[in-house]
C-alpha cells in the first residue's frame with residue numbers, strides 16, 4: 001500500500017471527474033467536496049497498569065442533504081483527519097448510489113487495538129462515545145463498525161449513549177449484536193453486496209462467474225464473506241491474503257476452511273491446502289478473472305495498476321485504487337466496479353437495522369437478504385444506464401454521476417437559507 005496519496009484528494013478528484021458529466025454550477029460542486037464539520041479530539045484513557053495514554057480521535061460529518069450522517073468507526077494506527085474526511089465523503093455518495101436516505105459520516109481512533117486489553121478497549125470506546133454524544137443520535141448521525149471494530153464496540157457505544165441520555169435508542173448506532181437490537185444478515189452484508197455486484201458484473205459482460213478464478217486481498221469481514229459467497233456461486237478462490245501475506249492454490253481453496261484457519265491461528269498463512277505463499281503484491285497482479293481488494297485504501301497505485309492482470313476488479317475496500325491507478329485501468333481492458341456500489345451492502349443492511357429499531361420489529365434474515373438483493377441490483381441497473389448513455393470513461397464515474405445527481409437534487413429542493 002502506498003501512503004503517498006492523500007485519500008481526501010482522491011475523493012475530491014473523483015467528484016470533479018463526475019462533475020464534468022453533470023449539469024451543475026461550480027459552487028454546487030464545491031460544496032460537495034468538503035465536510036460540513038469535523039470533530040477532532042483527545043481521549044485520555046487509564047490503562048490496566050494505572051498509567052494513562054492519550055489517543056487522537058475523529059468524526060467527520062460530510063454532508064447531510066439526504067438524511068442523517070451515516071458511517072463507520074475505524075480503529076487503526078493510520079487513522080487521521082484526511083482519511084476520516086475521505087471515508088465520510090465516500091459514505092455520502094455510497095448511500096446516494098444505492099438510494100438510501102442518509103448523508104455520510106465517518107470516525108476513527110488512531111490506535112492499534114491489538115496493543116490494548118479488552119477492558120482498555122472498552123474504556124477507550126466509552127470515552128469516544130462520551131465525546132460523540134452531542135453529535136450523534138438516530139436522526140442526527142449514526143455510526144457503525146469499520147476496520148477493527150464490530151458488534152462489541154457498537155454495543156458499548158449504544159450503552160454509553162443510552163445511559164448518558166437516560167433513554168433507549170438502539171437506532172443511534174448500527175452493527176449491534178442481535179440481542180442488542182442488531183439485524184440478521186448485517187455481519188455478512190458487505191461481503192454479500194460484493195458477491196451480488198460480482199455476479200451482476202459477470203452477467204452484464206456476458207461471462208460465467210461459476211467458471212471464474214478469484215483473488216481476494218484482505219481476509220477480514222468483507223473479504224472472507226465475499227469469498228465464501230463467491231465460492232457458493234461456484235467460483236474458484238485461488239488466492240487470498242491478509243496483512244501477514246498471501247496464499248495460493250491454482251485449483252481453488254475452500255473459503256470457509258480458510259476462514260476457520262484464520263480464526264484459529266490469527267492469519268491465513270499456513271493454511272494446509274495452499275500450495276504456495278506469495279506477497280500481497282503478487283496477489284494483486286495475478287492473472288485471475290476477478291480481483292477483490294478487501295483490505296485498506298490505496299492498495300493499488302499507478303505502478304501496480306500497470307501490472308494488474310485481472311479482468312474485473314470489484315472493490316470491497318473503500319478507495320483501494322489511487323486516482324492514478326484508476327486512470328491507468330480506465331485505459332486498459334480491466335473493468336473496475338466501484339466501492340460505493342460494491343461494498344454498499346454494509347450500509348444498506350445498517351439502514352435496515354435502523355428501520356427495524358425504529359419499528360421495534362425484527363426482520364427475518366431472508367427478508368434482509370431479499371431486500372438487499374433488490375437494492376443492489378437496482379443500483380447496478382442505474383449504473384449501467386448512465387454508463388451506456390453518458391459517454392463516461394468508467395463505471396466509477398458512472399456511479400458518481402448517479403449519486404451526485406441525487407445529492408444535488410435534494411440540496412436544490414432544500415434551497416439556500418440566508
Ligand code: NAD
Nearest residue numbers: 147148190218219220221222242243294295317318343346
Ligand atoms: P477487517 O478488519 O475485518 O479486515 C481487514 C483485513 O485486511 C484483515 O484480514 C487484515 O489482515 C487485512 N489487511 C490489512 N492490511 C493489509 C495489507 N496491506 N495487505 C493485505 N491484507 C491486509 O476489515 P473489514 O471490515 O473487512 O474492512 C475491509 C475494507 O472494507 C475496509 O476498506 C473497509 O472500510 C471496507 N468496508 C467494510 C465494511 C464492513 O461492513 N465491514 C463496509 C464497507 C466497507
